[in-house]
Amino acid sequence: MPVTKGNKTQDGHPARPGQPTVLVVEDNPDVVEYIRAILSSRFQIEVEYDGKQGLAKSLKSIPDIIISDIMMPEMDGLEMCRRLKADKRTSHIPIILLTAKADRASRIEGLRTGADAYLAKPFDRDELLARMDNLIELRAQLQARYRDLSFLFQPQHKLPEQDIHPDEAFLHELHRVIDDKLSDPTFNIPQLCEQIGMSRALLYKKFKALTGQSVADFIRRVRLHKARQLLQTTELNISQVAMDVGFKNLSTFSRNFTKEFGVNPREIRRDDS
Numbered sequence: 001m002p003v004t005k006g007n008k009t010q011d012g013h014p015a016r017p018g019q020p021t022v023l024v025v026e027d028n029p030d031v032v033e034y035i036r037a038i039l040s041s042r043f044q045i046e047v048e049y050d051g052k053q054g055l056a057k058s059l060k061s062i063p064d065i066i067i068s069d070i071m072m073p074e075m076d077g078l079e080m081c082r083r084l085k086a087d088k089r090t091s092h093i094p095i096i097l098l099t100a101k102a103d104r105a106s107r108i109e110g111l112r113t114g115a116d117a118y119l120a121k122p123f124d125r126d127e128l129l130a131r132m133d134n135l136i137e138l139r140a141q142l143q144a145r146y147r148d149l150s151f152l153f154q155p156q157h158k159l160p161e162q163d164i165h166p167d168e169a170f171l172h173e174l175h176r177v178i179d180d181k182l183s184d185p186t187f188n189i190p191q192l193c194e195q196i197g198m199s200r201a202l203l204y205k206k207f208k209a210l211t212g213q214s215v216a217d218f219i220r221r222v223r224l225h226k227a228r229q230l231l232q233t234t235e236l237n238i239s240q241v242a243m244d245v246g247f248k249n250l251s252t253f254s255r256n257f258t259k260e261f262g263v264n265p266r267e268i269r270r271d272d273s
Helices: 029-039 051-061 077-086 104-112 125-148 166-180 189-196 200-211 215-233 238-244 250-261
Strands: 021-025 044-048 065-069 095-099 117-120
Touching: 021 029, 021 051, 029 044, 029 125, 044 051, 051 065, 051 077, 065 077, 065 125, 077 095, 095 125, 117 125, 125 166, 125 200, 166 189, 166 200, 166 215, 189 200, 189 215, 200 215, 215 238, 215 250, 238 250
Parallel strands: 021 044, 021 065, 065 095, 095 117
Antiparallel strands: none
């Protein structure tokens, strides 16, 4: 199987830096070329020809979207989808399943694996592009919500574990780890990776896909949002709040706080120190 080299995709086609990556998992070369013809002007295309290799590739490279056939050797698309959606490293990746079966039972089976969309073969160009555009728009909406951070500081309702969206559960997990180390100004990304059991490269790719921002920005913003909460709900003075959220320097804290919220900490709650 060909691999990625330099600025070429794994099959020798020119890579376009900055474009989303689509992993096509399909054992029919004609279908692969049909999908490539539709998407190659807008996406970088990677290809694997069975579910086992598709799973391995997904875990290694974390593509932006996966398009997978259901009927394949080694591992079918349903099993690959189940495993990817159950793994916190890849649960956020939108997956489109392709199948020659158009009956309702097959469609429901595909969606129960966690697939985000389902296309019955043969599909046409406009149908595939519409599905892709819908998934990209949905991801943009989720990024806007997750960038806001306010949902992390709201009371959590006791929902059954299976009803909590995996992306949201992941961000809450990150928040809990950071919150436990909030007063430690030396807490950093390698420590966060160790706590959640994920490599720095995988964390960066997943977090960028979920929020559109960096992990370092997330840590800083969690500190600042916690500071605002403390200023609004406690009698701690500004210096104490700054230390409690891991800022050693008061002027650095005030500058970052003002940049994040558009107001000085003293405008949130007068410092009585």
